[in-house]
Amino acid sequence: MTDCQGDGEGAKSPLELYEKLTAQGDEVRTLKTAKADKAEIDAAVQLLLKLKVDYKQMTGQDYKAGCPPSENSVVPNNGPAADGADDEDTVDPWNVSTSNAKGVDYDKLIVRFGSSKVDKELVDRIEKVSGQKPHRFLRRGIFFSHRDMQQVLDAYEKHKSFYLYTGRGPSSEAMHVGHLIPFIFTKWLQDVFDIPLVIQLTDDEKYLWKDLTLEDCHRFAVENAKDIIACGFDVNKTFIFSDLDYMGATPEFYRNVVKIQKHVTFNQVKGIFGFTDSDCIGKISFPAIQAAPSFSSSFPQIFKGRKDIQCLIPCAIDQDPYFRMTRDVAPRIGYPKPALLHSTFFPALQGAQTKMSASDANSSIFLTDTPKQLKNKVNKHAFSGGKDTVEEHRKYGGNPDVDVAFMYLTFFLEDDEQLEKIRQDYTSGALLTGELKKILIETLQPMIAQHQERRKQVTDETVKHFMTPRPLNFKF
Template sequence: MSSNGEIEIGDLKIDNEDDVVNPWSVTSASQEGVDYDKLIKRFGSSKIDSELIQRWEKVTGKPVHHLLRRGLFFSHRDVHTILNLVEQGKSFYLYTGRGPSSGSMHIGHLIPFIFTKWIQDIFNVPLVIQMTDDEKFLWKDLTVEETTRLALENAKDIIALGFDVEKTFIFSDYTYMGQNSEFYRNISRIQKCVTFNQVKGIFGFGDSDVIGKIAFPAIQAAPCLSTSFPDIFGTAKVPCLIPCAIDQDPYFRMTRDVAPRLGFSKPALLHSTFIPALQGANTKMSASDTHTAIFLTDTPKQIKNKVECLDKNLQSFFPVRRLKQNA
């Protein structure tokens, strides 16, 4: 903490009363949840406005997805560049991912994947999905074998959404790293472009963090470089679009700095909001706490019990809001 009462998180300085949003923690000081307008300003991204939505519809000739129209995807980086490519008859590919820390995904995890499927369908483009089992081993109290197993189980949930099997590649870091030398070569190229001080500044790593955490961001960055997938793209340098929750943005802020130095386009991004935890909007659904979320493997009885608890939370929350409004 700095002397003026600010909390320092990576390259961001925020007041004690501000929201904390990073790849490993999402909490809000407000019962109403994360202030996304303030987050856009802090992260330096662009708000998805009516102009972008209208242009998207003009380029595609179809209405935008309801997740975009209703603001669940609210922020972006360089999406106009992707639409320019489409207008020019050029291609791009999609990249998103999942860090497997539970045997099943919950409904909050589905948001980026549902939207990614719609983008794949409407533009007929390739998609790569990274299962970061290595990340969860480094950050969670899980064994390598357990994260490998969870990656397989989560991949089943993703496959069930109905992605184009001819244009979708799902891979585990542990498995793919040993099979594809180009993937690891790009990881090494990225690692050489980022200093220890830079990665500490972006992610807030401390001196006591294990070296695996320091090295990991390059692994999540590598799928943004199309040559990491020679079986799909060969040596072509194809632009990339990443739909993801905004807590993953620090990885790609780093990548956007590195990519042009390696001869690639900066990856474009579409950021989603979070599905609030069942206990309240001041944090998101978490795979680490089964009580905060509705999982895809929950039984009807479990879902009923969780919804009943949610209803009680809402009843206790909204009277407080009314009192504040009348004060």
Template sequence: MAEVEKQVDDMKIEENKNDEEEDDVNPWSVVSKSDKGVDYDKLIKRFGSTKIDQVLIDRIALLTKQTPHRFLRRGIFFSQRDMHRLLDRVEKQKPFFLYTGRGPSSEALHLGHIVPFIFTKWLQDAFDVPLVIQLTDDEKFLWKDLKVEEANRLAIENVKDIIAMGFDKDKTFIFSDINYIGSCSEFYKNMLRVQKCVTFNQARGIFGFVDTDCIGKISFPSIQAAPSFSSSFPHIFGNKKDIPCLIPCAIDQDPYFRMTRDVAPRLKYPKPALIHSTFFPALQGAKTKMSASDPNSSIFLTDTKNQIKNKINKYAFSGGCATIEEHREKGGDCDVDISYQYLTFFLEDDEQLEKIKQDYTSGKMLTGEIKKVLIEVLQEVVATHQENRKLVTPEIIKEFMTPRKLKYTF
């Protein structure tokens, strides 16, 4: 069937199997061939997205009347799909909603996990829009060695960290797939509609499924697609089917939404817009993203001040030289130095960050000194989060996770 085999731009992944330098990026694994990490320009070309430029950043600043978030200013959110079309709606005072998620595979989140949530909170506040957060505990049951009950328990534990990020309870609905899908027929109907539109050949081409994968994995992309449609949340949007969403996520999640964007017009739904982040590197270097199963690969939100200090001093990959004398002469390499990379995510002051870059690159600042700055920054970030998490009660969790009408102006 010609139509089945047709390759649509939004679903296409241009693979060059003969290119040994190509990074391996998919929803379950990120491996780079370079010490500097993933080549994001190549990834944009391969995925068919659009690089975020200053024109888009300036437009966001104009419409929100706010200084763009540091993640935008520094290119941490670097790629997008249909952002200008979404901003056209904002200019016409037409609504949209935000959708992001978390796959709960561990009790403790690390710093990389919270990057999309930090930016999503800024977007929610800046645009004053409702937000849905999906916890894919079903996915983790299918992909990990977890019982259903354990995957669901981890989802609730992760909710505490998500709420501690400061989301507006009146404008945020957090749901577990395991708990929500059975209670909302409209969500399930949208899953079925997506499933009917995507062939196995297409799913295998997008996600790399093999014959030994369980059928649950093959059907799961429809579950991650469903929250892109306003009709999946009748308690929030009533019978409105034409409200688009914006999805902030790391770019490894893009395959799900290339599929969704291809299916949406056939269902007479608007395509979701996306804004993609780079990967938060492991302490050992930027070749891979962090693993929740390796406590030494990152800073976790449960770490003590002393653990943060020891991890950074012991494991943070350095861009400095072998000796002090050589470093003073040649300077450090900020492109591979993990302490500097982490500071680009969590140090708010642009001028201070630029001075650190200049001093480290020139050799004026040593590796131990840049690590000291990072330790102080991250100790404060994690301590603040831990205090906020203590305030999250079972009653507050229930409020966030109860299907209800959210407050918004449109």
């Protein structure tokens, strides 16, 4: 969502990083001696471990207390690790990168984040409880990880409902197709479970992280709301809000923000998000604002002050740190923990090493692109898993696991059998890269044209209706 420096970024030299590490080690010992809160100790330890990784990367040596680095202990090459090296993927709310052309290793990420895999048993259960064929994002492992989804389904089977919460950080007027993923899936969840939804537009966050005016951030929020509405959400069950507007208008929301802030220490947010002493205090307090919509009492107009309605958050896995923090705080302030469904990243056109970015026009297919722009971007920039010559490709076949056009089809092509046939034909060499790209272009062009048509129908009055705090239609 935003650009953020890593924990060791503030250190210009190995000695500075060594001193930071020493101070952090002292901090951990002090907290343990004082028998501090477990979550605070864990966060401090996590920061210490991250700093040790940074130190090893910078110096090529393990950190040893009392052994400061020598002058020549800097590793000169910070480039990609050699083949076979197990380079850990970078995944946080601001940066996503990997050295693997197939993309982030999501199985490892589940272990690292401590979430649970969305397995066939869970997908079958969602089908049984909802009475609907599972969405292609579930069938294909695009939503691949969860926290407490079984618990949400248990409650729903006993006629205890829940609500949905997702969001968007509005950093530009135009959204790209990758931004649609959580909204497409959230709309499906809203439809099959017939439940209310709140959508947070974090215009305050974008102001704190980026070189933008408050006015621009708020304007982007309204423009992005039009694209979100164009996904087809039910106005009678959906509330979209800008932080800059809603927080000042609803005391209950701000009171929850303050409760969360009181139960999270500076050390914890440093450990979770990598904030440094040079970050503005707005960034340090922001996670509480992203946490607050997880609690039903933040929306008195919708839930009439009830505190016990559970929240389910569909989001990309890079947002999970916010909600690990939220789930830690929830029982301490008397609220149910939010449940989560995590999606994979939508890869950049140039390859799955990074996610698609709104700041790089050639890495993204924007919802404003014309059919011709879209066709040119796919043909020119989409990373190919094919061979260098037609003869080679026919003989050896292509690799769909690294081919961006094929990856995009797994997100947007509805027919499972057709997708599998494309995979087999590409792998065998029967289907050429140019033909695969043509299938993608013919899939995306009508989808984006339809989106643009629906967006044109969204008036300022429609946006105002969605963004007005009000009761929603549902039964609890």
